Amino acid sequence: MVNLKPCHAALKPSSCVKSKPCRRLYHSYEHERPPPFVPAESRILSAALSHVPTHGFATAALTQGARDAGYLDVSTNLFPTGPFSIVNYHLVTQRLALAKDAPSTNNNPNNISENIRTLALRRLHANKPIIHRWQEALSLMTTPTHLPTSLRELALLSDEFLFLAGSTDVTSTWYTNRAGLAAIYASAELYMTTDMSKDFVETEEFLTRRLEEGEKIKGLVGSVGAWAGMQASGLVDGLRSKGIWI
Numbered sequence: 743m744v745n746l747k748p749c750h751a752a753l754k755p756s757s758c759v760k761s762k763p764c765r766r767l768y769h770s771y772e773h774e775r776p777p778p779f780v781p782a783e784s785r786i787l788s789a790a791l792s793h794v795p796t797h798g799f800a801t802a803a804l805t806q807g808a809r810d811a812g813y814l815d816v817s818t819n820l821f822p823t824g825p826f827s828i829v830n831y832h833l834v835t836q837r838l839a840l841a842k843d844a845p846s847t848n849n850n851p852n853n854i855s856e857n858i859r860t861l862a863l864r865r866l867h868a869n870k871p872i873i874h875r876w877q878e879a880l881s882l883m884t885t886p887t888h889l890p891t892s893l894r895e896l897a898l899l900s901d902e903f904l905f906l907a908g909s910t911d912v913t914s915t916w917y918t919n920r921a922g923l924a925a926i927y928a929s930a931e932l933y934m935t936t937d938m939s940k941d942f943v944e945t946e947e948f949l950t951r952r953l954e955e956g957e958k959i960k961g962l963v964g965s966v967g968a969w970a971g972m973q974a975s976g977l978v979d980g981l982r983s984k985g986i987w988i
Contacts, residue, residue: 793807794872834895857908865927
């Protein structure tokens, strides 16, 4: 797999002047971003993803994807991480796809919280075709080998939510807010794997409750840190309840 270059470079806290708000430089659309995958990878992984509903996040899906794209079975050697490469392709491409519809959130630029909710729901809905296989993806994402890549991608997704929602200033709690947002989204994604309600309305309600909890304690530095820690701890417990140990 091609090593993905970070598209966000977090502004170091020391660069901020305490008496003045500073602009976040972790994200910019001023320059065209290079494609995260080379064409051959994209063709194979895109085709492989279409087989996930039937074969799961497995080598069989990757092999079938290579065949559909017109490549020999041996072409799967392009992906040393095996089935996780399909997971990673889905994570990256769906994160980048959020920006295509971003202008719709700008209709309400003063309500960042509502914009974040809109973006998070949009990202969750992108999992619908493969949600019955998503616990397999979570198992792959939380293995020691793939966990760093998975956590980095989750952090980039949080950055994307904040940027596209209209948040541009760094505050003293921005880093804990980002961690809390990452934990909220991940827990909503886990909740969705067992949601049997029509159109996943219960997942939407779950996400809304968690975001409202975070909004209520915003600005309380000590509470934000404790709350973010609680969200992360709850996520770990949720994963373990599904037999996924990290």
